[in-house]
Amino acid sequence: MFETKTVRARLFLQILLAIIVLPFVFPLIAMVQGSLAGAGWGNYQTVLSLPLLPGFFINSALLSAAVILIVLACTTMAAFGFSKLHIRGKEIYFWMLMVALTLPGVVLLAPLFATVTQIGAYNTLWAVILPVAALQIPFTVLLARNFADGIPNELIEAARVDGASTFRTFWHVMLPLMKPIMAAVLVLVFINSWNEYLLALLFLQTPEQQTITLVPQFFVGQYNNDQTKVLAAAVLTGLPVVIAYIFLQRFFERGLAAGALK
Template identity: 70%
Template sequence: MFETRSLRGRLVLQIVTTLLVLPFVFPLIAMVEGSLAGTGWNNYVTVLSIPLLPEFFRNSAIIATGVIIIVCACSMLAAFGFSKLHIRGREIYFWTLLAALTLPEVVLLTPLFATATSMGAYDTFWSVILPLAALQIPFTVLLARNFMDGIPSELIEAARVDGASTWRTFQDVVLPLTRPIAAAIVILTLITSWNAYLLPLVFLQDPASQTVTLVPQFFIGQFNNDQTKVLAAAVVTAIPEIVAYLCLQRLFERGLAAGALK
């Protein structure tokens, strides 16, 4: 974190921060402005009048919740083992896990499709939840481990001296201290799972089980391409992510600062 006490230093830091933010703000402004073009607010009325829209939001919420639960549970447990437990060859396992970061989602489509079909999971939420969670875990484990490295090992040793088991130490000592990084993982996982497009498109064929990211398809067809309503749909589907970020903003920033920059 950058800190400065002089007025000149704060002014320079504010200008630099503003310039860094502008490239990300302009596309958002253009998206909102484009969604109000043409018929204006009627674009949003048309999007909100889609009969299956509530089911799309429900499906996305189910998928996102499932992914968040799996990712948080696996990430915290794995990070605790990699950071605080004496496991033979743990660095080999850790770097092998990080190697999975190099695997793009599109390369895994064929084996995932074959696996989902053979297990009877095709066209179910599990065919989307499990791959999305698996793709997120390597990065979230990296963040969580860096955060847990900052937790004093003396706390772990004190708990063991008091007779606490490894699980009790994790549950009562380590886990309460990891709320900032847990919030960061929740937000990052929510954004990824909520915005997932390729996996729901391939594995969810029933219209009643599709997600909000597929809503713009209602306004794009062979004889129709209404970009104003596509942008309105993008704005509507982004609202839950914005609300979640605003609710967990402080913990998210603290978690990323400690987990990513340590």
Template identity: 70%
Template sequence: MFETRSRSAKIVLQVLVTLMVLPFLFPLVVMVQGSLAGIGWGNYEAVLSRPELPLFFRNSALISIATILLVYACTMLAAFAFSKLHIRGKEVYFWLILAALTLPEVILLTPLFSTTLQLGLYNTYWSVILPLAALQIPFTVLLTRSFMNGIPDGLIEAARIDGANTLRAFWHIVLPLTRPIAAAIIVLTFIGAWNNFLLPLVFLQSPDTQTITLLPTFFIGQFNNDQTKVLAAAVVTALPIVIAYLLLQRLFERGLAAGAIK
């Protein structure tokens, strides 16, 4: 790990890190300040008094949890296969999965809309869960495969000598060792699922299925555009993500670093 010993080097590094953080911190400060403009905390009272808020939170939680479970299961199985199993042409399949990272979400809207209509999934949770998971999996597989490459093959071979099959070796040896990268996957997937605005806007038309990211739109209309309440709604929407990151910060940073380096 890089360390600085001299006082001048520490000062330069601190100034550099501060300058790098400011572009990301400034919009957050402006958002919080704007949410307190006008009637102050009354903006938050107006947001929290919306009758749709508990339903939107529940819908976002259900979609996020289902997406996390789907991404976690597919990522671990795929990364294990790409890293530890002998499969003909697996590198070709791996690069085909990575090619999906080049496809923007907006370009996929039309084929996804047509597919959800044909499958009868339109205006259901699955119309958002499945695309969200599919968009997250290529990147999480890339990270997890790099992490699993650092697990010695000898552990799996020893398990096979003791009579364990591939599935038992995966369940009892590989999964317990992947907890740091699992935390990174959970946080990244949660952020992507909770913050997604475009897919719920297009595929969830019923108020009973809409998510928390659509809450600010209730304060924007033809004759109303209350930006202070929009910003307050944005702050309320972001709080669960901040809390989740703080709870999993240490594991998230370990897993992300290990998945990128190994």
């Protein structure tokens, strides 16, 4: 751990963090500057005047909310089971789940496409919701299990002695104590699901079903390539994520640090 008790140590840490952040800040600055080139704020007015833009925002919000609910439910229950329940062979199941972290999403596109078309979910939000949730669960379970391991086993045993069932123990004892890591998972999943582009591009074909990340494609075509409008659309797409992170930053950092360290 860094010791930041002295002014010199704090100053050095601030300078170091500023240097580390610079490579990530420059592209954002370039994006905002590019979005204001040419027509200036008129680029944003053009993007906001798209008739289907409210529908894109609603679809992205529905997708993100569904993914968050699925991931939180699966993650908390899996973390409780892997950490506190006596399940035969649970470590084998856990490491089988961790193997999924090594699979890049691109490798799964062909089988996902075949599965989605076979079950009739093509061009529906569920075609994106379920794969996005499934791809995020292994990492969130890893974080949540580490956090759950830090909760004293005596609390679980006390609930069992009092006659609480496994579900009541999970709901009334475990779940309230897992709020910090749940907040971190919420922010992480929201960012990933809101910014999902590849699966949305592949599975959502009609404008009525498409999400906000696909808005820039309306300004790129065979005879049109207005990069200023594309950058303006990208800025508007990223604003909800930035706002959400600003308001939930404290909970995200606290939960992520607690979940990453045992």
